[in-house]
Amino acid sequence: MFNLLVFTLVGVGAQLVDGALGMAFGVTATTLLIFSGIGAAHASAAVHLAEVGTTLVSGASHWKFRNIDWKVVLRLGVPGAIGAFLGATVLSSLSTEAAAPVTAAILLAIGVYVALRFSVRPPAVAHARTSPHSAKFLSPLGLFGGFVDASGGGGWGPITTSTLLSRGKTAPRTVIGSVSASEFLVAVSASAGFLIGLGHESLGNLLVVAGLACGGALAAPFAAWLVSRIPATLLGTAVGGLIVLTNAQKLFDAFEAGRLVSTSLTCVIVCAWGALLAVSWKRSRLTRAEATGALAPLVALEPVPLRDTAADATDDPRH
Numbered sequence: 001m002f003n004l005l006v007f008t009l010v011g012v013g014a015q016l017v018d019g020a021l022g023m024a025f026g027v028t029a030t031t032l033l034i035f036s037g038i039g040a041a042h043a044s045a046a047v048h049l050a051e052v053g054t055t056l057v058s059g060a061s062h063w064k065f066r067n068i069d070w071k072v073v074l075r076l077g078v079p080g081a082i083g084a085f086l087g088a089t090v091l092s093s094l095s096t097e098a099a100a101p102v103t104a105a106i107l108l109a110i111g112v113y114v115a116l117r118f119s120v121r122p123p124a125v126a127h128a129r130t131s132p133h134s135a136k137f138l139s140p141l142g143l144f145g146g147f148v149d150a151s152g153g154g155g156w157g158p159i160t161t162s163t164l165l166s167r168g169k170t171a172p173r174t175v176i177g178s179v180s181a182s183e184f185l186v187a188v189s190a191s192a193g194f195l196i197g198l199g200h201e202s203l204g205n206l207l208v209v210a211g212l213a214c215g216g217a218l219a220a221p222f223a224a225w226l227v228s229r230i231p232a233t234l235l236g237t238a239v240g241g242l243i244v245l246t247n248a249q250k251l252f253d254a255f256e257a258g259r260l261v262s263t264s265l266t267c268v269i270v271c272a273w274g275a276l277l278a279v280s281w282k283r284s285r286l287t288r289a290e291a292t293g294a295l296a297p298l299v300a301l302e303p304v305p306l307r308d309t310a311a312d313a314t315d316d317p318r319h
Helices: 002-021 025-035 040-064 070-093 096-119 135-152 156-167 172-203 206-226 232-254 259-292 309-315
Strands: none
Touching: 002 025, 002 206, 025 040, 025 096, 025 135, 025 156, 025 206, 025 232, 040 070, 040 096, 040 135, 040 172, 040 206, 070 096, 070 135, 070 156, 070 172, 096 135, 096 156, 096 232, 096 259, 135 156, 135 172, 156 172, 232 259
């Protein structure tokens, strides 16, 4: 019962991040599961099995609200499913000792990308409801995103959503809806890959899957409220830095870095994280001020002379 509560809390935390940013459920959940002591391959398998249900519901919801471009779903999701299957089988073939640093390195790289993405260059805003991207662009992106997502325990959203938003050609709601719908194919394919690679062991963490699913369902309404209260730039930078810091510690342990080296590098990471948080905070305040009109340009640059009402009355032809 206690373990179910722990995994439910992990699902709550991951869903809060995903609901506010539109990405990073897998990265956050896998990082927290590995930090709690679960092996890299088993953690990724549990997360993707849980995502089969969550992405199905998410895709259906986006379809209901017409946030999906089905051409993007097919051109992105099918190659993504192929990449996810390959990534799952590769991760399953690695030993526990070898998989841990590989997964930690991938998650650390994704964490750096997320932190920089939301602090230095926030996603652009477009209004087109259909995507002009061709299959030549979407297919390699999906293949790479699916492979990293399965082998690293997450990354589909940070890679695909951020890339499509950065091009500024498609409305954010269409990007997020299409990526969420295509992620169902990725989750199913990755789960199949882990089932083949790990055998019955991939189904041995059903308690973890149940906890993640329950936690995600419980946190979904609060996540919707959270996104309206905390700027995405600030939250994305905070989550990215936390992922980097957590997985950096895993790498230090895996390579048996000395205490002086690990402490020094940790201080560097914390300082860089703090600087990015400061940039995000200033950017969020500037954006909020512009939205409320606080930074509207002054219309009158010169004092307006007072009108002489008596003279006006005299000059008025009606008098």
